[in-house]
Amino acid sequence: MAKDDYYVIVFRVLTYLYNCLKQDEVVDMQKLTPEYLGINQRYFGYIFDTLDDEGLILNKAYYEDMLGKHLESDIMVSPKGISFLHENSTIAKVKNSAKGILDIIGDIPGL
Template sequence: MQKLTPEYLHINQRYFEYIFDTLNDEGLILNKAYYEDMLGKHLESDIMISPKGISFLHENSTIDKVKKSVKGIAVIISDIPGL
């Protein structure tokens, strides 16, 4: 939780809230992301990543690996004469 702050992530508070609103709207986190009081919005300590969020992270890392592999193959193929 100490690293889930706008300061740690080097972003402003408004963008930080937008990120968590979007994560919530997309169903990527469970529970409410934050609560609001007279001092502003505060991240809840019991937020959790949802199964949909886990799937999203897994798929994105897989896509990233595929992109890196395709780039590597493109370099190899470009060195083959006649292709």
């Protein structure tokens, strides 16, 4: 799968949020930007709207002001999001692809 595939981005985001939760770390909002994820603003909004609508993240994903939508800093993975990481067959394919790449090139920050 391509690095900008929907499921690859969802895997990266949910895995990052889950790791922050498990390690009691504050979410680094710089890792949740279109630029960091390598996608455009519209696609970024679509992904986070979908994660929010499907209940895969907790807390309202965005606040909106005159400059547009901004992710909330208290964003967290939900129990449903954790289950999605463990049970979704497409996410399992992403994990297997990522594991093969990581075996060859080493750890990738934010993955």
